[in-house]
Structure formats: C-alpha cells, structure tokens
Amino acid sequence: MSGQLHKQGVTLEWIRGQLSGFGDLEDKIMAVPSGEVSLLYIKSVTDGQTISRNVVAPFYEMGDPAAYYSYIADYPGSEEVTEGTRALDLLLSGYACIGQAGRLCFFDALKAEVSGVKETITESISQGPSDALGESLAVNLNLIRRRYQSSSLKMEFTIIGNVSKTKVAILYDESRVNHNVLAELKEKLDSLKLDVLQAAGELEKYISSDKLRIFPKTIVTERPDRVVFNLAEGKVAVMLDTTGYAIVLPSIFNDFFTAMDDKIHLPFVGRFLKLLRILGVAMTLWLPALYIAFTSYNPEIVRVQIALLIGGSRATVPYPSFVEVILMMIMMEFLTEASLRLPRAIGPTATTVGGLILGQAATAAGLIGNIMIILVSVVAISNFLIPLNMMSFSIRVLKYFFVVAAAVLGLVGVVICLVGFTMYLCSQRSFGQPYFKLFFLDTLGTTLRKKSGGE
Amino acid sequence: MAKSRYFYCLFLMNTLINIINFAPRELIDARFDGAQSSILVAVATGTLFIYLFTKVINKFPGQGLPEIFGSALPKLLAAPLIFVYAVLWYMAGALILLSFVDITLRFISPDTGPYAILFGFLAVVCLCSRIDSLSLLYGLEVTLGITLPLILYTTVKAIINPDFSWDAVLQVMTHSLHAPDMNSIAAATFTFSGYINLAVFNRVFHGLKLKHIWILSLEGFLVLAICFFVPIGYHGTVGIERHVYTWFTTADSIRIEAFLIERMLYIFYFAYITLSLVSAIIQWHVGKELLLSLLPSTAKKPKKKLRQEIVILVLFAAGALALMRMDQYDLNMLGVFLLHIRWYGELLLILLLFWCYWIVRRRRA
Numbered sequence: 001m002s003g004q005l006h007k008q009g010v011t012l013e014w015i016r017g018q019l020s021g022f023g024d025l026e027d028k029i030m031a032v033p034s035g036e037v038s039l040l041y042i043k044s045v046t047d048g049q050t051i052s053r054n055v056v057a058p059f060y061e062m063g064d065p066a067a068y069y070s071y072i073a074d075y076p077g078s079e080e081v082t083e084g085t086r087a088l089d090l091l092l093s094g095y096a097c098i099g100q101a102g103r104l105c106f107f108d109a110l111k112a113e114v115s116g117v118k119e120t121i122t123e124s125i126s127q128g129p130s131d132a133l134g135e136s137l138a139v140n141l142n143l144i145r146r147r148y149q150s151s152s153l154k155m156e157f158t159i160i161g162n163v164s165k166t167k168v169a170i171l172y173d174e175s176r177v178n179h180n181v182l183a184e185l186k187e188k189l190d191s192l193k194l195d196v197l198q199a200a201g202e203l204e205k206y207i208s209s210d211k212l213r214i215f216p217k218t219i220v221t222e223r224p225d226r227v228v229f230n231l232a233e234g235k236v237a238v239m240l241d242t243t244g245y246a247i248v249l250p251s252i253f254n255d256f257f258t259a260m261d262d263k264i265h266l267p268f269v270g271r272f273l274k275l276l277r278i279l280g281v282a283m284t285l286w287l288p289a290l291y292i293a294f295t296s297y298n299p300e301i302v303r304v305q306i307a308l309l310i311g312g313s314r315a316t317v318p319y320p321s322f323v324e325v326i327l328m329m330i331m332m333e334f335l336t337e338a339s340l341r342l343p344r345a346i347g348p349t350a351t352t353v354g355g356l357i358l359g360q361a362a363t364a365a366g367l368i369g370n371i372m373i374i375l376v377s378v379v380a381i382s383n384f385l386i387p388l389n390m391m392s393f394s395i396r397v398l399k400y401f402f403v404v405a406a407a408v409l410g411l412v413g414v415v416i417c418l419v420g421f422t423m424y425l426c427s428q429r430s431f432g433q434p435y436f437k438l439f440f441l442d443t444l445g446t447t448l449r450k451k452s453g454g455e
Numbered sequence: 456m457a458k459s460r461y462f463y464c465l466f467l468m469n470t471l472i473n474i475i476n477f478a479p480r481e482l483i484d485a486r487f488d489g490a491q492s493s494i495l496v497a498v499a500t501g502t503l504f505i506y507l508f509t510k511v512i513n514k515f516p517g518q519g520l521p522e523i524f525g526s527a528l529p530k531l532l533a534a535p536l537i538f539v540y541a542v543l544w545y546m547a548g549a550l551i552l553l554s555f556v557d558i559t560l561r562f563i564s565p566d567t568g569p570y571a572i573l574f575g576f577l578a579v580v581c582l583c584s585r586i587d588s589l590s591l592l593y594g595l596e597v598t599l600g601i602t603l604p605l606i607l608y609t610t611v612k613a614i615i616n617p618d619f620s621w622d623a624v625l626q627v628m629t630h631s632l633h634a635p636d637m638n639s640i641a642a643a644t645f646t647f648s649g650y651i652n653l654a655v656f657n658r659v660f661h662g663l664k665l666k667h668i669w670i671l672s673l674e675g676f677l678v679l680a681i682c683f684f685v686p687i688g689y690h691g692t693v694g695i696e697r698h699v700y701t702w703f704t705t706a707d708s709i710r711i712e713a714f715l716i717e718r719m720l721y722i723f724y725f726a727y728i729t730l731s732l733v734s735a736i737i738q739w740h741v742g743k744e745l746l747l748s749l750l751p752s753t754a755k756k757p758k759k760k761l762r763q764e765i766v767i768l769v770l771f772a773a774g775a776l777a778l779m780r781m782d783q784y785d786l787n788m789l790g791v792f793l794l795h796i797r798w799y800g801e802l803l804l805i806l807l808l809f810w811c812y813w814i815v816r817r818r819r820a
Contacts, residue, residue: 297564297566297567298563298564300718301716301718301721302715302716302717303715303716303717304717306715405575408571408575409564409567409571409572409575410563410564410567411563411564411721411725412559412563412564412567412572412575412728413575415725415728415729415732416575416576416578416579416732417579418729419579419583419598419729419732419733419736420578420579420582420583422594422597422598423579423583423586423590423591423594423733423736424583425594426586426590426591426593426594426597427586427587427590427594434589434590434593436593436597437593437596437597438593438596438597438599438600439596
C-alpha cells in the first residue's frame with residue numbers, strides 16, 4: 001500500500017532525491033486503516049509543536065486521509081504545489097510537506113527561533129546583524145538555514161567523543177564546495193579518538209595536521225553571517241552542539257583580517273579599515289623589536305632628534321632596552337589576561353590601576369622610559385584591531401620572536417625574522433589551499449571559479 | 456601549479472639583486488673602456504638566452520634538470536654535470552650571504568660580530584630552503600611586493616635629486632664607442648640569468664607561457680643603465696672608482712627630508728637584504744634539490760629525506776663559514792671568477808638541454 005503511494009507521488013520521490021544528505025530531514029508515513037499520508041519536513045527550520053498539534057493530531061482525529069488532505073489544503077497559509085523548485089523552496093523555508101495520493105500540500109510550520117539568540121560578544125561590529133550562534137545546535141542550524149535558503153546546502157551529522165557524545169554537524173554548499181577539502185575533513189573527523197569534545201577551538205586543534213604551528217588554519221567564529229558568507233564561498237563549516245562557535249575551513253591568512261562589516265561600508269572606507277588592520281599588525285609586531293634595535297644597536301637609523309629623545313627618556317633606566325621591553329610587555333600581557341578573567345564590575349579598576357597608575361609610577365621611578373609606555377600601549381591596542389581572536393592571539397605571541405631576534409642581532413635580526421616568517425607563512429597550507437600569497441584572490445578564485453580551470 | 460607570472464618574479468629577483476654586488480663594480484671599472492657597449496651586448500645575449508632556455512625547457516613540462524638529464528643522458532655523464540651545477544648554485548647563494556655580512560658590518564652594525572650575523576643568515580636560509588618550490592615562489596612574490604615599491608622609491612629619489620650630476624653621466628656617455636669587454640658582459644648578463652632557476656622550479660611550471668619577452672629585455676636594460684649611471688652621477692666620473700659597494704654609498708648620499716628615517720641607506724638596505732635573503736634561499740633550494748637527486752631516492756620515506764637534507768644543508772653552512780676567512784679582495788676575485796663560469800655554464804646548459812631534447816625526440820620517433 002505504502003509503496004503504491006510512493007510510486008504515485010513522483011514529486012515526493014524527486015524531493016527526497018534532492019534532499020538526500022539532509023541529516024535533519026524528517027520523513028514519516030502516517031497510517032490509519034483507511035489509508036495513509038506522507039509527512040516530510042526539515043526539523044531544524046520547523047516547529048515541532050506546531051506540527052504535532054496542527055498536522056499530526058488532526059489526522060488521527062479525522063481518520064480519513066482524503067478529508068484530512070482537504071483540511072490541510074484549506075488551512076490558512078497552506079499551498080498546493082506541483083512545481084519542483086517551488087516545493088523545495090517552501091520546504092527549506094520551514095513548511096511541512098503532506099503527500100496524499102500523489103498530491104502535495106505544504107503547511108506553514110516555520111520555527112522562528114528568536115528567543116535564546118544572543119548578541120555577538122567577541123566579534124562585534126558597528127553595523128549589520130548582531131545575532132550570535134547559541135549553544136544549541138538546532139538553534140544554530142536554524143540561524144544558518146534562515147540565511148542560506150538553497151537546496152544545495154547539505155548538513156551531515158556525526159558524533160564525536162566516547163563520553164561527551166558531542167553532536168557535530170558538517171555544513172557545505174554541494175555545488176560550490178571543494179570536494180577534496182570535504183573528503184580530507186571527513187577522514188580526519190572519522191579518525192578522531194577522543195573522550196570529551198567541548199569547544200570548537202578544541203576540534204580545530206585536532207583536525208589541523210601539524211602540531212607545532214603558530215597561525216590558525218581554520219576560523220573559529222560566533223557569527224552566523226560569517227558562516228553563511230563562507231559557505232557561499234565554497235567553504236565547509238563544522239558546528240558543535242553545546243558551543244556557540246563554528247569552525248570554517250579552509251581559511252587563509254587574509255580571511256582572518258576580514259570583518260563582517262567590511263561589506264557594509266563604502267568601498268574606500270572598507271579598504272581603509274583593512275589597511276588599518278594590516279598597519280596595526282605591522283605596528284604590534286615590529287614596534288617593540290624596532291625599539292630595541294634603535295636604542296641598543298642602530299640609533300643612527302632614525303633622525304637625530306628622535307634618537308636623542310629616546311635616549312633622554314631612557315637616561316634613568318638602569319638596564320638594557322631588551323629587559324625594559326620584555327618587562328613592560330609581560331606586564332601588559334598580565335593586564336590583558338587579568339581583565340579577561342576579572343568579574344565585570346572590577347574590570348575597569350584593574351585597567352586603571354594597572355595601566356595608568358603603574359605606568360605613571362614606573363616612569364616616575366625611572367624604571368621605564370616614557371616612550372616605552374607609549375609604545376606598549378600602541379602595541380597592546382593595535383593588537384586588538386584584528387577581527388578574529390585566534391589570529392589576534394597568534395600575533396600576540398609572534399611579536400616575542402621579533403623581540404628576541406632584535407635583541408640578538410639588532411635591525412638585521414628583525415629582517416631575518418621577517419623573511420623567515422614570510423616564508424613560513426607561504427609554506428603553510430590550509431586543507432590544501434595556499435595560506436598566504438600576495439594576491440589572495442587567486443586562492444579564493446580556485447574555490448569560486450574552480451570550473452573555469454584556474455590555478 | 457604555478458602561473459607564468461612567477462617566472463617574471465624569478466627574473467625580477469635576479470635583475471634587482473644584481474645591483475648590489477659585482478655588476479656595478481665591474482661595469483664602472485670599465486666605464487672608459489666599453490661598459491656601455493657591453494651593456495647592449497648583454498641585453499641582446501641575455502634576452503636570447505632567456506628565449507632559447509624557456510623554449511627548450513617548455514618541451515619538458517613539470518620536469519627539473521635531474522629528471523631531464525636522467526631521462527636523456529647516461530648516468531656517468533649526468534651525475535657529475537648535476538654536481539657541478541649544484542656547486543655553482545650553492546656558490547651563488549653563499550656569495551650573496553657573504554657580501555651581505557660584509558655590507559652589514561660596514562654600513563649597519565659595525566659592533567655586531569660577523570659570525571653572529573652569518574649565523575643569523577644561515578639559520579633562516581637553511582630552514583627556508585627546505586620549503587617546497589611552489590611555496591618559495593609565493594614567498595618570492597610577497598617579498599617583491601614589499602621591496603619593489605621601496606626600490607622604485609629609492610631609484611626615483613636618486614634620479615630627481617638636484618645634486619645629481621648629469622654632466623658626469625654625459626661625460627661617461629662620450630666613451631660609449633668602445634669595443635665591449637668580457638668582464639663587463641659577464642657581469643651584465645647576470646642581470647638576465649634569473650631564468651636559470653627554472654632548472655628546478657620548472658617542476659612546478661606546467662606549460663610556461665611567456666608573452667612579451669621584450670619587456671624583460673627593456674627592464675634589464677633599464678636596470679643596468681640605472682645601476683651603471685646613477686652612482687656616476689653621484690660620485691663623479693673618477694671619484695666613483697674608490698667605492699666597493701657602489702650602490703650602498705650612493706644610497707647613503709640621499710637624504711629623505713620628511714620621514715622618521717633620514718638616510719636613504721636604511722630603506723635601501725632593508726629592501727635589498729630582504730630580497731637577497733630570499734634569493735639566497737632560492738639558490739640554495741636549487742642547489743639542495745640538485746644534490747638530493749644524486750642521492751638514493753627517498754620517495755615515501757620523509758625521515759630519510761629529512762636526514763639527507765640536513766646533511767646537505769649542514770655542508771652548505773659549513774662551506775659558508777669556511778668562506779668567511781676570505782677578505783674583501785678575495786671575495787671580489789671569486790665573485791668575478793664565478794660570473795664568468797656562470798656565463799659559460801648557462802651557455803652549456805642551454806646546449807645540453809637542446810641535446811637532451813634531440814635525444815628524447817629521436818628515441819620517441
């Protein structure tokens with residue numbers, strides 16, 4: 001009997017084919033002695049209560065499939081559809097499909113998950129959507145599906161962690177994704193043997209191949225719009241239940257310097273902001289190192305006035321510039337870390353005491369030069385220009401390499417370090433994609449225009 | 456797969472590097488007897504070499520020198536040839552490093568020990584020359600992106616300086632009608648020999664398409680002219696011969712009026728040391744790859760390959776340390792000697808490749 005119904009429902013079969021690979025697809029047959037009805041919907045975008053109350057319950061109350069079908073078809077907001085693409089659109093936007101004797105009717109059961117969606121904290125922007133991914137996978141999938149209504153967006157589910165049994169969803173746009181990347185990711189996820197998996201960052205650590213690395217190879221983001229933007233670029237997103245962050249891969253160096261409101265700004269403003277970020281990175285990396293090089297090795301490089309000014313401000317400092325820089329930078333790191341952990345009420349006190357009073361006292365005591373204080377503040381502030389936290393932390397650590405190189409070899413050390421890290425960056429690959437290039441559009445082009453046979 | 460534009464990067468790297476070391480000195484030594492005509496000859500032969508070499512290497516897509524020689528020549532002939540070329544590449548890289556140690560001591564930090572600087576250079580060059588060829592090309596492109604604007608700035612600033620003596624330049628021009636001289640030709644053709652790195656980098660080029668070779672010759676000509684005439688405009692027709700690192704003294708004569716850094720020397724030094732380190736990395740990478748091909752195959756044995764690489768690079772570093780005992784005069788002699796050898800080496804390499812192509816085609820027919 002049921003086989004007969006499925007044979008008659010040609011469009012239903014077609015829909016099932018289109019939605020293969022949808023882990024969140026619910027495909028049910030409801031049967032009473034006089035006949036049966038197929039029920040098809042996507043769980044992550046529909047409201048389970050609406051469906052059970054308005055779709056399932058009436059069927060068993062009425063007990064007659066044909067009458068039930070006309071009841072559903074007459075329901076306000078319902079739609080009878082014969083065309084395939086329209087049917088898919090409706091399903092993806094939160095309708096439930098009811099099939100009876102070859103006819104298809106779509107019932108509006110959209111779940112609008114508004115409550116429970118919080119605002120972004122770590123990646124705030126000035127304009128644009130402020131929804132953040134929540135800690136429930138269902139909510140997150142809803143947030144993504146609502147922004148990406150295409151039948152080529154596939155979701156696959158697996159479970160990782162022997163004890164934690166964390167639900168993991170892999171999202172990708174089938175028509176745009178690089179299938180090598182997808183295969184590599186799945187292979188890595190399959191080979192994972194863990195007891196507990198709790199955070200997206202943790203997973204990031206496990207699926208990256210080399211153990212000793214300084215730069216993040218995948219974006220960890222809390223913004224659904226960033227996930228959607230990247231999915232449309234052919235990337236793969238991995239989402240975990242119980243964490244408010246998603247992983248996007250493959251991610252190249254440039255991706256970490258893109259804020260989501262770059263697109264909102266006027267072209268020149270957007271470029272300017274991007275330039276600011278690059279300048280910020282350059283400052284935070286090089287300023288401490290150059291300070292050491294200019295004071296201890298090559299004071300003749302800068303103008304005489306500047307050299308004298310720095311020398312004058314350091315007149316009372318009883319140790320070489322290397323010690324001064326390391327001391328102040330470690331102090332600054334303490335402050336940053338402390339203000340992260342402190343309760344919100346005490347946070348401002350810590351920054352005031354640490355930043356203002358301590359800095360003032362240190363210069364008054366002659367332990368630190370005035371210029372050093374300015375420098376440390378610039379370094380600390382410019383470090384936070386980077387929109388994504390993972391990269392910001394990497395750069396924070398990276399600057400110590402430059403400091404040490406400058407302390408050993410002066411300006412030459414800084415240059416050696418620069419060449420070394422440029423080469424290192426270029427040698428990195430994120431899931432087969434070159435991590436760092438002069439014209440990063442090349443790299444993006446491979447995913448977007450891979451059919452045209454680019455590089 | 457690398458795009459053809461990376462070939463231009465390799466070429467550009469060599470033209471720019473050429474300004475530092477032996478080329479301006481050799482050309483300026485011959486400024487009254489044939490440097491000008493040598494430049495023209497060098498442009499012609501250099502372009503011809505590029506044309507022939509890229510033509511013939513294109514017949515072997517994705518193959519480096521070891522693969523080509525291995526497939527066409529008897530092993531007894533191929534192995535010594537590859538060894539000699541590897542040594543040549545190694546020496547080219549080592550000379551760049553050694554002269555930069557000298558330059559750094561002279562111009563930047565006289566109080567840092569020469570061995571400390573060399574160890575720093577060796578650390579970055581040895582570590583980075585292990586990186587795969589394609590990534591090195593990306594790195595080269597990034598480096599050019601950083602340094603090229605600075606180099607252009609220096610050049611423009613040098614030429615528009617009101618104290619630049621055009622009279623001196625014109626006076627040297629009056630000595631143009633002179634037979635070319637071999638030393639100058641050898642020095643000037645080095646400007647064009649960036650293409651030779653394809654010997655290994657051809658592995659990542661599949662179907663190299665070169666358009667507008669004339670741009671390469673124009674660019675090479677301009678660089679040679681600038682590298683020859685600008686120092687003369689600064690130091691005078693006769694005064695110029697007293698300088699060893701001609702371009703560094705020239706850059707030191709330029710003042711930047713409105714910037715934190717007042718002396719152009721440092722900008723110039725920064726640009727050129729960055730580029731030179733990358734060029735040394737690339738040259739040692741080629742040398743290392745050539746030597747690796749002589750050792751037993753290590754496919755699928757990464758540990759063994761790592762061991763072989765470490766041995767080669769330690770030998771490279773030890774060689775550079777041993778060469779540190781040379782003084783400036785010896786270094787210069789060795790450099791000029793190498794410039795000559797390299798020129799004949801390039802010629803031989805092109806002939807060998809044509810021969811290999813002939814053998815392979817006859818075998819196939």
